[in-house]
Amino acid sequence: MKKGVRKSAVILIGNACVVLICFIFLLFGVWKVLSDRTYDFNMKQSMTGQPNEDIVVIGIDTESIKSVGPYPWDRKVYAQLISQLEKAGAKVIGFDIELYTASANPESDKLLSEELAKHKNIVLPSHAKLGSDFDRSTKVKEGELISADEVEQPISLFKPYSNKAHINATYDTDGIIRSNWLQIKTPEGIFPSMGLAMAQLAGADVTKYVNLPLLQNRPKSEMLIKWDALEYNFETISFARVLNGSIPPQTFKDRIVLVGYTAPGSDEGITPVEKHMHLVYAHANILNQILNQRLISPAGGAVTIALSAFMIALFGFLTWRLKAITGIVLVFGMSVILLVVQYMTFAYNDIYIETVGGVASGLISYLGNIAMKTYFETKQKNYITKQFGRYISPDLVNEIAKSDSEIKLGGISKNLTVLFLDVRGFTPLSEKLKPEEVVDFLNMMFDLITEKALHNHGTIDKFIGDAAMILYNAPLDVKDHPYYAVRTAFEIQKGMEKVRAEVMEKYGVSISVGIGINTGDVVVGNIGSYLRVDYTAIGDNVNTAARIESNTSPNQILVSESTYELTKAYFEYNYVGEKLMKGKSVPLKLFEVTGWVQAPAAKAGEGKVS
Numbered sequence: 095m096k097k098g099v100r101k102s103a104v105i106l107i108g109n110a111c112v113v114l115i116c117f118i119f120l121l122f123g124v125w126k127v128l129s130d131r132t133y134d135f136n137m138k139q140s141m142t143g144q145p146n147e148d149i150v151v152i153g154i155d156t157e158s159i160k161s162v163g164p165y166p167w168d169r170k171v172y173a174q175l176i177s178q179l180e181k182a183g184a185k186v187i188g189f190d191i192e193l194y195t196a197s198a199n200p201e202s203d204k205l206l207s208e209e210l211a212k213h214k215n216i217v218l219p220s221h222a223k224l225g226s227d228f229d230r231s232t233k234v235k236e237g238e239l240i241s242a243d244e245v246e247q248p249i250s251l252f253k254p255y256s257n258k259a260h261i262n263a264t265y266d267t268d269g270i271i272r273s274n275w276l277q278i279k280t281p282e283g284i285f286p287s288m289g290l291a292m293a294q295l296a297g298a299d300v301t302k303y304v305n306l307p308l309l310q311n312r313p314k315s316e317m318l319i320k321w322d323a324l325e326y327n328f329e330t331i332s333f334a335r336v337l338n339g340s341i342p343p344q345t346f347k348d349r350i351v352l353v354g355y356t357a358p359g360s361d362e363g364i365t366p367v368e369k370h371m372h373l374v375y376a377h378a379n380i381l382n383q384i385l386n387q388r389l390i391s392p393a394g395g396a397v398t399i400a401l402s403a404f405m406i407a408l409f410g411f412l413t414w415r416l417k418a419i420t421g422i423v424l425v426f427g428m429s430v431i432l433l434v435v436q437y438m439t440f441a442y443n444d445i446y447i448e449t450v451g452g453v454a455s456g457l458i459s460y461l462g463n464i465a466m467k468t469y470f471e472t473k474q475k476n477y478i479t480k481q482f483g484r485y486i487s488p489d490l491v492n493e494i495a496k497s498d499s500e501i502k503l504g505g506i507s508k509n510l511t512v513l514f515l516d517v518r519g520f521t522p523l524s525e526k527l528k529p530e531e532v533v534d535f536l537n538m539m540f541d542l543i544t545e546k547a548l549h550n551h552g553t554i555d556k557f558i559g560d561a562a563m564i565l566y567n568a569p570l571d572v573k574d575h576p577y578y579a580v581r582t583a584f585e586i587q588k589g590m591e592k593v594r595a596e597v598m599e600k601y602g603v604s605i606s607v608g609i610g611i612n613t614g615d616v617v618v619g620n621i622g623s624y625l626r627v628d629y630t631a632i633g634d635n636v637n638t639a640a641r642i643e644s645n646t647s648p649n650q651i652l653v654s655e656s657t658y659e660l661t662k663a664y665f666e667y668n669y670v671g672e673k674l675m676k677g678k679s680v681p682l683k684l685f686e687v688t689g690w691v692q693a694p695a696a697k698a699g700e701g702k703v704s
Contacts, residue, residue, distance in 0.1 A: 101470060104466065105463075105466055108462055108463070108466050109406075109410055109459070109462070109463070111462070112406060112410070112458055112459050112462040112463075113403075113406060115458060116402055116406060116454075116455040116458055116459070119451075119454070119455070119458075120398065120399065120402060120451050120455070125450050125451045125454050126267075127268070128450045128454070129448055129450040129451065130266070130268060130270070130272075132433070132436075132449070132450050133272070133366065133446065134270070134272075134366035134367075136436070136437050136440045136441070136446070137320075137321050137366040137367060137440075138321075138366060138367045139437065139441070140437070140440060140441035141321060141322050141323065141324070141367060142322055142323070143322070143323055143324065143327045144322075144323070144327070145322060145323040145327055145328055145378065145379070145382040146381075146382045146385045146386060147329075148185070148296070148348070148349050148350050148385065149328060149329070149349070149350050149352070149378055149381060149382055149385075150328075150329045150330075150331065150345070150346065150349050150350070150351055150352070151328050151329065151330040151331070151351075151352045151353075151354065151356070151374060151375065151378055152175070152330075152331050152332075152333050152336055152351060152352070152353045152354075153330050153331070153332060153333060153354065153355070153356030153357075153372075153374070154191075154333050154353070154354065154355045154356060154357060154360075155332050155333070155334075155356045155357050156357050156358070157332045157334050157335075158332055158333040158334040158337075158357075159357060160334075161334035161337075161338070162333070162334060162337070166197070168197070168199055168202045169193075169197050169199070169202040169203055169205070169206045170199075170201075170202040170205045170206065171337065172189070172191075172206055172209075173202075173205045173206040173208075173209040174337060175333070175336060175337060175353070176206075176209050176210070176213065176216065177209060178336065178337070178339075178343070179336075179346050179351055180212070180213055181343065182343035182344065182345070182346040182347055183343075183344075183346065183347035183348055184215075184346045184347070184348075184349055184350075184351050185215065185295075185296050185348050185349060185350055186215045186217065186292050186295045186296045186350045186351065187213075187215060187216050187217070187351045187353065188216075188217040188219075188259070188288055188291070188292045188350075188351070188352050188353065188377070189216070189217065189218055189219065189353045189354075190219060190261060190288065190352060190353065190354030190355070190361070190373065190374045190377055191219070191353060191354065191355075192219060192221070192246075193218060193219075193248045193249060193252055194221075194246045194247065194248065194249065195249065196249050196251075203249070203251050203252075204251065206251075206252065207251040207252055207255065210252055210255035210256055211254075211255045213255075214257075215257075215295055216255070216256050216257065217256065217257045217258075217259050217288065217291050217292055217295065218248045218252055218253075218256035218257070218258070218259070219248075219259055219260070219261040219288060220245050220246060220247040220248070220258055220259065220260050220261070220285055221245065221246045221260060221261060221262060222240075222242035222244075222245045222246075222260050222262050222278045222280055222285060223242055223243060223244040223245065223246065224240065224242050224262065224278075238279075238313060238314055239275075239277055239278060239279040239284065239313060239314050239315055240275050240278050240279065240313045240315075240316075241278075241279045241280070242278055242279070242280045242281075243281070244280070244281070245260070245278075245280040245281070245282050245285065247282065257291055257295060258282075258283075258285055258286075258291070259285060259286055259287060259288040259290070259291035259292070260275075260278050260285040260286070260287055260288070261287075261288050261373075261377070262275060262278060262287075263363055263373060263376070264316065265363075269364055270364045270365065270366060271319070271363050271364065271365050271376060272318060272319060272365075272366060273309075273312070273316050273317060273318050273319055274287050274289070274316070274317050274319055274376075274380050275287060275313065275315060275316050276289075276290045276303055276304070276306065276315045276316070276317050277290070277304070277314075277315040287377075287380060288377040288380070288381075289377050289378075289379075289380030289381040289383070289384060290303060290304075290380070290384060292350055292352070292377075292381050293381055293384040293385055296350050296385070298384055298385050298387075299387070300384060302387075302389065303317065303384055303389075306389075309392065310392070310394060310395055317380075317383075317389070317390075318390040318392065318446075319365075319376070319379055319380055319383065319390075320379070320383045320388045320389075320390055320444065321365060321366055321367045321379050322379060322382055322383065322386075322388075323375075323378070323379060323382065324367060324368055324371075324375075325356075325368065325371060325372060325375045328375060328378050330356065331345070333353070350381065350385075352374055352377055352378055352381070353374075354372065354373070354374025354377070355372055355374060356372050356374065360372070361373050361374070363376060388444060389444060390440075390444050390445075390446055391444060391445050391446070392445075392446045392447075392448070393445065393446065393447045393448060397447060397448070398447075398448040398451050398452065401447070401448075401449065401451075401452035402451055402452045402455040402456075403455075404452070405432075405452045405453065405455050405456030405459065406455050406456060406458075406459040407459075408428075408456065409425055409428075409456040409457070409459045409460040409463070410459045410460070410462075410463045412424055412425065412460075413459075413460055413463035413464050413467055414463065414467060418464070421460070421464070425456070425457070425460050428456075429453045429456065429457070432449050432452065432453055433449055433453065435447075435449075436449040504619050504620060505617045505618055505619025505620070505621060505632075506617070506618060506619055507615055507616070507617055508567065508568060508615065508616065508617075508618050509567065509613070509614065509615050509616075510565055510566060510567045510568055510575070510613070510614070510615075510616050510618060510631055510635070511565075511566040511567060511575045511576045511578075511579040511611060511612070511613040511657060512563070512564070512565060512566075512579075512611070512612055512613075512616065512631060512635065512636050512639040513547075513552070513562075513563070513564040513565075513566070513579050513582060513583060513609060513610070513611050513639065514561070514562070514563055514609070514610045514611075514639045514640045514642070514643035515543065515561060515562045515563075515564070515583075515586070515607060515608070515609045515643065516560065516561040516607070516608050516609075516643055516644075516646075517539060517560040517561070517605060517606075517607055518605060518606040518607065518608060518648050519603055519604050519605035519606060519648075520560040520605060522603050523535070523597065523601060523603040523605060526601050526603065527601070535597075536560065538593070539560075539593070540557060540562070542586065542589045542590075542593070543562055543564075543586060546582050546585045546586050546589065547564045547582050549582075549585075550566075550578040550579070550581050550582040550585070551566065551570075551572045551575070551578050552564045552565065552566050552578065552579065552582055553565045553566070553568055553569065553629075555629075555630050555631065556628075556630070563630075563640075564579070564582065565618070565631055566578055566579045568618045568631065569618075569629065574694045575613075576611075576613045576657050576660040576661050577660070577661050577664050577693070577694055579611050579613075579657070580611060580651070580653060580657065580661050580664070580665055580687060581664075581690070583609040583611060583651045583687065584651065584665070584687055584690055586607060586609065587607065587609070587649060587651060590605075590606070590607050590649065593605070594606065604648075606648030606649045607648075607649060608643055608644075608646030608647065608648065608649075608650055609643060609646065609650070609651045609652070610639050610640065610641070610642030610643025610644070610645070610646055610651075610652050610653075611639060611642065611651070611652070611653040611654065611657050612635055612636075612638045612639035612642055612653070612654040612656065612657060613635075613654065613656045613657040613660060614633075614634075614635030614638070614654075614656055615633070615635060616631045616632065616633035616635050616636050617631065617632050617633050618630070618631040618632075637677065638654060638675065638678075638682070639654075641675040641676060641677075641678070641682075642654060642675075642682070642684065645673055645675070645684070650686060651686060651687040652670065652684045652685065652686055652687075653667075653684070653685050653687065654682060654683075654684065654685075655682065655683040655684075655685070657685075658683075658685040663691070663692070664690070664691055664692055664693065664694065665687050665688075665689065665690055665691055666687070666688045666689035666690070666691060667685040667686065667687060667688065668685065668686045668688055669683070669684075669685055670684040670685060670686050671683075671684065672684070
């Protein structure tokens, strides 16, 4: 299988796994917690805090309990309240107060019943018994209402004279109230929710709420609540103040009145907008939503899947087309933009698009593809490092590979040790060899030279025919670089003993190597044009090393005085004398390496050269 085909196959299989993982996460609702939090955030941030002015809440608060007495109250109190509100012209009165059992005072119950019988606009609550284990996992047939086997209703004295309504709270899996069953089917008939019943009595158009389209995986007639106000946003009046007549009657004229508990710790629930909301305000929010004809329309599951597929494809494509930093910025930016679009759509059009699954799927796609891309880039970088390490120093290749910037032209002045080497006797040998044998011989020679040079931290600058130039202390700093240069030369000459014997025996030709070494300041760096760059060293000290090499005898190593002074403690030397080099006005003192003594103190572990 070709390399390109293999890479394409890995990418294809990898992305197939990404799609499968994202589909499984969507199917099992892995993102539901994040989705719910995003929904709650959108809800709270989009609130107007200005509920319908027709709604007023009469709260059974701490002041009322102190004034009227400990709860439960004598029911003649409720009869008195109804009488006052009806005289004031209240449009609808709804009690979020359970009246499921007879009180200790039958006369008060009768008094309340008689007051209820006078009016047609009173709503008393009932509670459908759905089972204490009811939650979102309860199976409900599509298109059917939530069904209850039993319903708790007001006592028989009150029941005939009040409008029925249920006050069941619809808790989500995390215990937060985000929706409401507008209708529950019971053996006593269909019970509307408190908010729906009161809106209908107030003359609001409830047609679209009675015939709500199905929410995905939810029962018929379940409505997502548009929480538009907090508790303090609703006009709230203390029960006691209404009862004692301190509130002007016109306050309630043509208004919809909800009566419920507002004392701390009583009848509270968790909502997207408040952690401890008295549930009378939940009914108020539902009522407000119906009066304002608001309806939240969630996008279907098909939209979520389509969005997720698009994000997977887009983020995967961008990963391969863009550089890492650009890709991260763009992926992050697009995710934020998508969430902003979701919020704007929800806030201004009451349409909720599930984007968390899409964004999460896109991020999984990005991470999966960036992992594959990094793998292939690392593999390619290692391949390039390995290949180019055959031409130049692996240290230099690694330095280039680690750099994100382009190779720039230019050099620096640095103290280097330069080694020049030349193979003698190669020309007569090449005349006796076939072309492929010549190449094999050179490769064998250069293998020896390369091995010894790289082992001693040298950088092979270039091979020139049967000659070589090796640098020490560039591009990376090498401590005791003169020592390593001379050690390289000494090891090469030792290795040449076996090569010379084999060539003499096989071809009858004598070959040898001459090596010249010099230490001094040179200019080293990337030299060339923007099309072709060569990492090399130039300067007088480079030329001096070359001149020294040209003065060597077969199998001889000559070093300059500067190199000698830095390495005389580590090698045995013979003073050769002074030589006047071409282009030099002053003769150079030359020293021949005859033996190895010791390594520098820091390198004491290095064994003797054999």
